[in-house]
Amino acid sequence: MAKLFPFGQAGAWYRGNLHTHSSNSDGSRNPRDVCAFYRRRGYHFISLTDHFKPEYGYPVTDTRPYRRQGFTTIYGAELHAPATSLGELWHVLAVGLPLDFAPPTSRERGPGLAARAADAGAYVAVAHPAWYDLTDRDVLSVGAADAIEIFNTTCDASNGKGDSLGYLDRMLSQNRHYHAIATDDAHFHAHRPDWGKNWVMVRARHLEPEALMDALRAGAFYSSQGPEIASVERIRGGVLRVSSSPVRTIRVTGASSGQSTVHASADISAADLDLGAVRGTYARVTVINRRGNRAWSNPFPLD
Helix, strand or coil: CCCCCCCCCCEEEEEEEEEEECCCCCCCCCCHHHHHHHHHCCCCEEECCEEEEECCCCCCCCCCCEECCCEEEEEEECCCCCCCCCCCHHHHHECCCCCCCCCCCCCCCHHHHHEEEEEEEEEEEEEECCCCCCCHHHHCCCCCCCCCEEHHHHHHHCCCCCHHHHHHHHHHHCCCCCCCCCCCCCCCCCCCCCCCCEEEEEEEEEHHHHHHHHHHHHEEEEEEEECCCCEEEEEEHHHEEEEEEEEEEEEEEEEECEEEEEEEEEEEEEEEEHHHEEEEEEEEEEEECCCCEEEEEEECCCC
């Protein structure tokens, strides 16, 4: 048997939200209260990613004062520059930006700004592509992107376009590899509950920003709306064994329509899936509980 990365890797699981806003941009709570909220909800870390725009003074908020025992923060921002295929400002998530990251120049475009963030050490994600109808060409133009934001709580609450999983699958089918992150994008407006519903579970050596960043870059995490993925391992004869918290569906999918799924009428916590039914170079695991909440592994190579 061979456990797939990062399951079975040394370290611990840390729950975090990689996309969060405060009153430093268009959120309704100040940074201290945002950090305190997630800490009280049992999160181990967040990245405060306010909109990096001139009307807000291009903030990369120093969240060090809000770190506590068992809770830390990663600097970040949501970057903006012209222009997508539909003429909108880009939304690019940059986790791990330095505090002195410079504002965009008048000539800088979204993909170039993302590349500069990556060069500065950030983990870069294409933010909520379904929300504003990015084209596949748009996504591919962000060559510095490490991840695609596959589910976004506030986008789901605002215009119903919070699910961007199809972008990930299309990229994988074209042999373009990205990690999959689920986030809240919380703004804390009373009319749009957008907190505590999507997160990442990161496997890291310890709870320090540098270790978390190393784990993110390596893809040592999965994303969740509640279910837990305990183990994913290859066993005899091309079988993938998945263990989880109690769920009703366990599935592995690849390119095109290829998949292997176990459905159950009562809760199960493990299933053996046929990798021979999965096509392409990459596959990913999904588990779904009785409430319809999902957890997603990062894509892994099939060879």
